[in-house]
Amino acid sequence: xxxxxxxxxxxxxxxxxxxxxxxxxxxxxxxxxxxxxxxxxxxxxxxxxxxxxxxxxxxxxxxxxxxxxxxxxxxxxxxxxxxxxxxxxxxxxxxxxxxxxxxxxxxxxxxxxxxxxxxxxxxxxxxxxxxxxxxxxxxxxxxxxxxxxxxxxxxxxxxxxxxxxxxxxxxxxxxxxxxxxxxxxxxxxxxxxxxxxxxxxxx
Numbered sequence: 001x002x003x004x005x006x007x008x009x010x011x012x013x014x015x016x017x018x019x020x021x022x023x024x025x026x027x028x029x030x031x032x033x034x035x036x037x038x039x040x041x042x043x044x045x046x047x048x049x050x051x052x053x054x055x056x057x058x059x060x061x062x063x064x065x066x067x068x069x070x071x072x073x074x075x076x077x078x079x080x081x082x083x084x085x086x087x088x089x090x091x092x093x094x095x096x097x098x099x100x101x102x103x104x105x106x107x108x109x110x111x112x113x114x115x116x117x118x119x120x121x122x123x124x125x126x127x128x129x130x131x132x133x134x135x136x137x138x139x140x141x142x143x144x145x146x147x148x149x150x151x152x153x154x155x156x157x158x159x160x161x162x163x164x165x166x167x168x169x170x171x172x173x174x175x176x177x178x179x180x181x182x183x184x185x186x187x188x189x190x191x192x193x194x195x196x197x198x199x200x201x202x203x
Contacts, residue, residue: 067141093121096117112187138189154176
């Protein structure tokens with residue numbers, strides 16, 4: 001598989017996506033859209049965020065996209081037909097647009113779904129081939145996602161590690177996980193895959 005041979009593309013992609021998400025994260029933390037329980041992290045903060053949060057945007061995407069590329073290596077023919085991939089993408093966009101319009105102004109919902117819709121529209125025209133596999137990989141990624149994110153948001157704990165202001169989201173939880181987190185994860189992870197593929201072509 002030798003995933004390491006594309007380290008430049010992966011590192012560059014991780015850095016670009018992490019920068020965008022860290023800026024978003026810092027603004028939301030500052031404005032109380034979400035926050036972090038100090039009982040669960042080190043006392044070192046940078047722009048109001050724990051060091052662990054900074055590491056999150058490199059470690060979690062790397063581990064997740066490795067799942068995607070492992071699937072590509074071991075199951076190269078496991079792809080959704082292009083027509084179905086386009087239909088799935090259009091359906092998600094059509095569902096998200098009215099949710100975004102109706103809830104416009106709720107910070108997490110608005111920014112999250114705006115980013116996701118833009119990514120899906122761009123990918124519909126320029127990255128549909130990568131979505132054919134990523135939709136499958138994302139279903140696999142959701143397994144550890146629900147376990148880890150469930151714990152972070154309070155499943156099995158007296159208090160959550162990461163808390164959310166429900167005034168800034170839809171208020172819909174999957175166990176303890178805000179439903180927006182799924183879109184957040186998709187944007188962060190496929191954003192990396194999309195950029196990696198572009199950078200690999202330049203290599």
